[in-house]
Amino acid sequence: MKKTLCAFTIGAIFMTPMFGSAADVKVYGRAHVSLDYLNDGKDYKEVALSSNSSRLGFKAEQQLKNGLTTFAQIESQINFSSGSDDDNSVDFSTRDTFVGLKGDFGQVKVGRFDSPFKAARGPANFFGDMVGDLRTITRAYNHRFDERNPNTIEYTSPAFADSFNVVGALSLHNTTMIYDDETNAPNKKSKAYDLGLNYKKGSVNIATAYEHYQENASRGKRDGFRLAGSYKITPEIKLAGFYQYTSLDKNNLEGLSPKDQLRNADANVYGIAADYKLTEKTSIRGQVFYRDVDADKMNSTLLVAGFEHKLDPAVRIYANLASMINEENANLVPWNQARSNAPGSSQGVNSSNDNALALSLGLRYDF
Numbered sequence: 001m002k003k004t005l006c007a008f009t010i011g012a013i014f015m016t017p018m019f020g021s022a023a024d025v026k027v028y029g030r031a032h033v034s035l036d037y038l039n040d041g042k043d044y045k046e047v048a049l050s051s052n053s054s055r056l057g058f059k060a061e062q063q064l065k066n067g068l069t070t071f072a073q074i075e076s077q078i079n080f081s082s083g084s085d086d087d088n089s090v091d092f093s094t095r096d097t098f099v100g101l102k103g104d105f106g107q108v109k110v111g112r113f114d115s116p117f118k119a120a121r122g123p124a125n126f127f128g129d130m131v132g133d134l135r136t137i138t139r140a141y142n143h144r145f146d147e148r149n150p151n152t153i154e155y156t157s158p159a160f161a162d163s164f165n166v167v168g169a170l171s172l173h174n175t176t177m178i179y180d181d182e183t184n185a186p187n188k189k190s191k192a193y194d195l196g197l198n199y200k201k202g203s204v205n206i207a208t209a210y211e212h213y214q215e216n217a218s219r220g221k222r223d224g225f226r227l228a229g230s231y232k233i234t235p236e237i238k239l240a241g242f243y244q245y246t247s248l249d250k251n252n253l254e255g256l257s258p259k260d261q262l263r264n265a266d267a268n269v270y271g272i273a274a275d276y277k278l279t280e281k282t283s284i285r286g287q288v289f290y291r292d293v294d295a296d297k298m299n300s301t302l303l304v305a306g307f308e309h310k311l312d313p314a315v316r317i318y319a320n321l322a323s324m325i326n327e328e329n330a331n332l333v334p335w336n337q338a339r340s341n342a343p344g345s346s347q348g349v350n351s352s353n354d355n356a357l358a359l360s361l362g363l364r365y366d367f
Contacts, residue, residue: 026059054078054079117146120198121146138244174216189215204232206230238274246266263330265295269292273286281310302325304320
């Protein structure tokens with residue numbers, strides 16, 4: 001539940017100078033925690049708590065006399081499992097943070113937020129911020145495309161042809177400032193370009209996007225394309241499909257070990273997902289996705305099954321079982337995205353040529 005604030009100290013501090021007293025300011029958030037059992041198929045077998053993309057945010061919106069509407073959002077990640085800072089919770093605006101204008105022309109916003117490419121996985125995103133998150137197989141190694149890019153300008157068109165809209169984004173540079181070519185950290189060529197097309201009408205939801213990063217961007221020059229769609233067959237049954245192709249520039253592979261060069265070869269990811277509502281408050285869902293890499297014995301398969309029950313429209317509990325099946329040279333796990341409990345090689349995890357398993361019992365409260 002989102003609450004409109006008449007007088008909220010933090011909201012006033014951040015929003016009043018920009019919007020004045022007439023702005024509609026809201027505070028919102030999510031507390032999402034889980035108890036996980038993680039097993040890499042070899043020696044790592046541990047139980048731990050995780051905070052899963054928990055957040056606190058402020059939104060403001062105000063209609064202007066010229067017919068336009070101005071809006072802003074400030075959102076921060078919160079670690080509920082430890083109550084302390086982590087790499088994703090140190091700064092206040094660690095998540096989608098922006099300001100913009102909208103009207104009959106569409107919408108323009110500026111800031112740091114999910115790229116159109118990242119948003120395009122939405123129709124098939126049945127296990128977001130949980131074990132088995134789709135990104136555990138799409139955002140692998142240096143194939144990083146599900147990003148929240150900084151210094152971004154984004155335009156979203158108004159709806160046309162009844163239910164279509166186009167979105168385009170440009171991330172100008174990946175640090176606070178642009179360095180000269182003569183410095184030790186040139187980043188003039190660190191732009192990211194996005195173009196997306198969305199269709200949503202009735203039971204059909206389709207999103208497609210293309211993304212390109214220049215050579216000085218983090219993780220180097222790369223290109224990606226994805227297509228996701230869902231269809232609600234009945235009020236109880238929803239099916240989804242997903243396809244993604246990603247490619248890294250060959251210069252990105254210089255200096256990597258032979259195995260890491262294989263892991264960063266061109267890759268296709270595709271699969272299906274389904275959600276079935278047993279009752280108004282209870283659902284079961286599942287998905288299977290396959291990562292097909294243009295290299296020997298580098299493929300992975302993600303299998304996930306889950307149960308969810310809503311105690312209230314704002315509160316849900318769930319149980320998920322996720323498995324990542326790796327070939328000999330692959331080393332993926334189903335638990336390393338959007339979670340504070342995300343052990344990797346530094347913690348002794350090694351899932352190569354094995355089946356990494358995760359069982360998660362979770363509670364999510366949206367307010």
